[in-house]
Amino acid sequence: MEWEIVEIIGYVGSALWVVSFMMSNTFKLRLFNLFGATTYVAYGMLIGATPLAVVNGIVGLLNVYHLMYMRYIDSSFDMLEIPVKGSRYVERFLKQHEKQIQKIYPNFKEMDFSNCYALFTLTNYMPVGVCIYEISSEGKIQIKIDYICLNNKDIKGTIPLYKEYRNYLRNKGYWELVIDVADKKYRTYLNWLGYHEDTQNTNLLRKRLAD
Numbered sequence: 001m002e003w004e005i006v007e008i009i010g011y012v013g014s015a016l017w018v019v020s021f022m023m024s025n026t027f028k029l030r031l032f033n034l035f036g037a038t039t040y041v042a043y044g045m046l047i048g049a050t051p052l053a054v055v056n057g058i059v060g061l062l063n064v065y066h067l068m069y070m071r072y073i074d075s076s077f078d079m080l081e082i083p084v085k086g087s088r089y090v091e092r093f094l095k096q097h098e099k100q101i102q103k104i105y106p107n108f109k110e111m112d113f114s115n116c117y118a119l120f121t122l123t124n125y126m127p128v129g130v131c132i133y134e135i136s137s138e139g140k141i142q143i144k145i146d147y148i149c150l151n152n153k154d155i156k157g158t159i160p161l162y163k164e165y166r167n168y169l170r171n172k173g174y175w176e177l178v179i180d181v182a183d184k185k186y187r188t189y190l191n192w193l194g195y196h197e198d199t200q201n202t203n204l205l206r207k208r209l210a211d
Contacts, residue, residue, distance in 0.1 A: 006046045013039035027067065034063035077158045079165060080120040084113040084132060093120075093127055101147050104183040111144055119165070121148070121158055136178070141169065143179035146190065162193075170209040177207040 016036030023029040037060035044053030084090050090113075094101065102108045113132060121129035129148035136142035179195065181187055182203050190205050198204035 006043065009039060009046065010043045013037075013043050030063050030067050034060055034067065037063060076124060077161055078122040078125070079161055080122055080127075082118055082120075084116040084118050087118065090118045090130070090132075093130060097147065097149065100149075101145060104147065104181065104186045105145060106182075108145070113144065116144060121161075133177075135174075139173060139175045141174055141177050143177055146179060146181075146186075148189075166209050175209050177209065179205050181205065 013036050016032055016039055020029050020032035020036055023032060037056040040056035041053045041060065044050065044056060082089065098108070105111070113134075116132050116134045119131040119133070120127045121131075130145065131143060131147075132145040133141050133143045177195070179190065180201075180203055181190065187205065193207070195205035195207045198206055
């Protein structure tokens with residue numbers, strides 16, 4: 001019976017290793033890899049395989065280090081604003097995430113960005129989202145696209161940056177943000193950011209910069 005339990009521990013460790021490499025999210029990959037390594041440490045000690053326990057102990061410590069580092073850099077956000085026209089940076093980002101963006105904005109490929117600006121959300125200097133907007137009328141900003149990469153949903157660290165940027169826009173005389181989006185999942189996300197439905201057009205969401 002005791003040997004069966006030891007075997008089960010070994011199988012659990014193997015399963016955790018396999019599951020870890022199925023994760024597209026790097027943080028989850030490291031986390032499950034840590035669980036697998038920890039289980040293998042116990043397995044190695046139970047069967048008297050010291051080298052197996054030592055190697056997996058080192059792997060576990062490395063995973064702990066990387067998880068702590070990732071939590072640190074994930075809380076570090078910045079913003080970058082550039083004109084869309086003629087920008088290869090914007091073009092390559094939109095091309096890379098074209099399929100996901102088009103699910104949210106079906107007419108994405110027909111949009112005219114010639115007079116727009118792109119506001120990128122950055123994590124560790126890497127773009128994880130973009131807001132493409134156009135000044136449509138005096139005091140009003142029309143958002144063409146507001147997109148966050150699916151693996152970067154935790155954007156709580158961006159709240160102070162968004163607030164600061166809204167203050168910047170308000171100081172320039174702008175008072176309202178307007179966006180047209182039909183995707184229910186993304187509408188929920190925008191509602192969380194403080195957008196409200198237009199009384200006449202339910203696909204149109206508005207947010208006053210004073211909010």
